[in-house]
Amino acid sequence: MRAMRKASKTLTLMATIGLSIALVACGDAPAGDPAQRIEAYLQARVKGDVDRMITLSCAAWEPSARLEATSIKGRSPALDALACRTAATEGNTAFVACNGKIVTNYDGERREFDLAERQFKVVQEGGEWRMCGYRST
Numbered sequence: 745m746r747a748m749r750k751a752s753k754t755l756t757l758m759a760t761i762g763l764s765i766a767l768v769a770c771g772d773a774p775a776g777d778p779a780q781r782i783e784a785y786l787q788a789r790v791k792g793d794v795d796r797m798i799t800l801s802c803a804a805w806e807p808s809a810r811l812e813a814t815s816i817k818g819r820s821p822a823l824d825a826l827a828c829r830t831a832a833t834e835g836n837t838a839f840v841a842c843n844g845k846i847v848t849n850y851d852g853e854r855r856e857f858d859l860a861e862r863q864f865k866v867v868q869e870g871g872e873w874r875m876c877g878y879r880s881t
Contacts, residue, residue, distance in 0.1 A: 778838040778866040778873045779828040785875045786828075786859070789813060790821040790846060802869045802876035809875070819848035819855075826859070836868040839879055 781800055788796035789812055797809040826844035833839075842859040849855075865877040 776873050778830045778833075779840050779842075781866060781873045782828050782840045782842060782864045782875060783826060785809075785864075786823060786826060786842070786846070789816070790823055792817055792821075797875075800875050802867050802874040805874070805876045808877070816846065816848050819850040821846055821848050823847075824856075828864075831863055837876075838866045838873065840864040840866055 785797060785800045788794075788800065792813055794810060794813040797813055798806050801809040824845045824847050826842065828840050828842040831839045831841040841863050844859050846857040846859065847854065848857075862878045864875060865879055866873045867876040868874075869876075
């Protein structure tokens with residue numbers, strides 16, 4: 745009986761240690777891939793989904809996300825050949841480079857905005873990567 749209690753305590757201690765190690769290893773890692781977050785942000789932008797854009801943005805970028813959502817509203821926006829990758833990571837900040845374009849049409853005029861002209865700044869906030877501005881290339 746005593747041996748069974750000792751074995752039970754040992755198993756409980758080992759499980760607790762294992763869980764603690766797993767939580768520490770994962771605790772500081774933000775959820776998601778920065779490049780995928782920017783792709784989701786851009787998809788929300790062309791759909792005019794302001795709420796989704798804000799969800800994907802850092803707190804400081806929320807007003808800008810609102811402006812970006814309205815800047816192409818009513819212009820039939822679409823993404824053309826979107827592909828993003830994480831170009832650099834510096835501490836809790838990542839920079840994402842994208843290829844492709846946002847294409848708009850307004851009064852018969854087609855305009856293209858080349859996504860490769862600047863990198864997207866993505867920061868860790870609330871345990872996730874979030875859009876938080878641009879860096880010129």
